[in-house]
Amino acid sequence: MRTAVVTGASRGIGAAIAEGFADVGYNVVINYNQSPAPAFSLADRLSASGAAVLLCKADVSVQAEVEAMLSAAAEKFGGADILVNNAGIAEQALFSDISEAMWDRMFDVNIKSMFLCTKAFLPFMLSRKYGRIINISSMWGICGASMEVHYSASKAAVTGFTKALAKETGPSGVTVNCIAPGLVATDMNKDIDESTLNGLITQTPLNRIGTPEDIANLALFLASEKSGFITGQIISADGGFL
Ligand code: NAP
Numbered sequence: 001m002r003t004a005v006v007t008g009a010s011r012g013i014g015a016a017i018a019e020g021f022a023d024v025g026y027n028v029v030i031n032y033n034q035s036p037a038p039a040f041s042l043a044d045r046l047s048a049s050g051a052a053v054l055l056c057k058a059d060v061s062v063q064a065e066v067e068a069m070l071s072a073a074a075e076k077f078g079g080a081d082i083l084v085n086n087a088g089i090a091e092q093a094l095f096s097d098i099s100e101a102m103w104d105r106m107f108d109v110n111i112k113s114m115f116l117c118t119k120a121f122l123p124f125m126l127s128r129k130y131g132r133i134i135n136i137s138s139m140w141g142i143c144g145a146s147m148e149v150h151y152s153a154s155k156a157a158v159t160g161f162t163k164a165l166a167k168e169t170g171p172s173g174v175t176v177n178c179i180a181p182g183l184v185a186t187d188m189n190k191d192i193d194e195s196t197l198n199g200l201i202t203q204t205p206l207n208r209i210g211t212p213e214d215i216a217n218l219a220l221f222l223a224s225e226k227s228g229f230i231t232g233q234i235i236s237a238d239g240g241f242l
Contacts, residue, residue: 008087010039012186016212022051079124110154131174166232182238205240
């Protein structure tokens, strides 16, 4: 039985990915930080349908908390075969209003977390000569978003992280890929006003925004054995926006 760790799985895209893994029979580590209620309710629902789940509270930008999650996953499931680095934050601000603290927080949560979680779980994969690491970036990390320089820069960093790590771990059977979603209907976008939203939909050839399941379906494929000849790739799931 394979084990998948999904960071930021209390809500949105991460919750859909965790649910997708549970549906196909993986053991799932559901990580959350500040939203215990939806995380507990997801874990209860998946457990009730027969899945083996472990709920882990951890701020994935903090090494000690990631290490505690690693210990819990090792004890319950003997490690992990799949890591989805999904946890992330976004924020809109003019470049001139971005403070050093805002910049550091963005990079801590969106990219340092990938470093810490990958450091923690990669050794299991290397020793098994099998593993899948899936990093969630954003289309804004590819093309840049106005008023989101710190977010766009942190997501662009995910690209370099993915491509470089894939070269190192490929010979050990561990693939590393990145999903670059377009606009997806989650809490992250709940404050976007209607005219901006409609403008973005108009620019999207598939004429809609994405669902968390659109992203989860791709993550499930990348996590499967069927994706075994794909590594170091940045794969867009954005309705054709870019
Ligand atoms: P969301 O609905 O706001 O959910 C964010 C998730 O990340 C929550 O589960 C949250 O957990 C978790 N999280 C945030 N900071 C964390 C931390 N320090 N430690 C652990 N977990 C943390 O966002 P989403 O739309 O699902 O986004 C998921 C990923 O997709 C992010 O990396 C985001 O940048 C990326 N993305 C989203 C979109 C979009 O349009 N929605 C587009 C492109 C890329 P708690 O609430 O428990 O703290």
